[in-house]
């Protein structure tokens with residue numbers, strides 16, 4: 001069994017919930033906040049049989065496309081953004097590329113329901 005921990009942009013959370021439910025996956029949603037942008041996101045805990053991991057990951061990929069995020073007040077992250085601006089090909093100041101989902105996959109020793 002595997003545990004998927006997926007930090008998802010808030011705007012995709014309900015679509016992902018629907019897609020997972022349609023496919024019979026169980027999920028728990030937690031309200032979370034990104035450490036850098038300090039904006040709300042949603043963290044999904046999805047326990048899946050190992051054989052269904054790829055299907056669950058494909059579902060996340062299909063429903064959570066990456067996007068550029070423009071944020072007015074990035075002064076708290078000024079240093080990091082200046083360094084990005086100094087490197088061609090990276091984001092301009094005031095904008096960062098935010099993944100649709102940041103996904104971690106963990107091994108689960110046991111799942112028990114009582």
Ligand code: 2BA
Nearest residue numbers: 007033034035036037038039041080081096097098099102
């Ligand atoms: P945030 O921490 O708010 O980060 C939003 C976006 O800001 C990141 O997008 C990245 O493009 C940029 N960013 C983050 N830290 C940065 C830094 N120190 N310098 C320059 N730019 C930085 P993503 O990487 O797609 O991350 C989206 C969200 O996923 C994050 O929101 C955070 O909530 C979560 N996340 C990302 N990496 C993580 C990790 N290693 N562990 C736990 N959560 C993570």
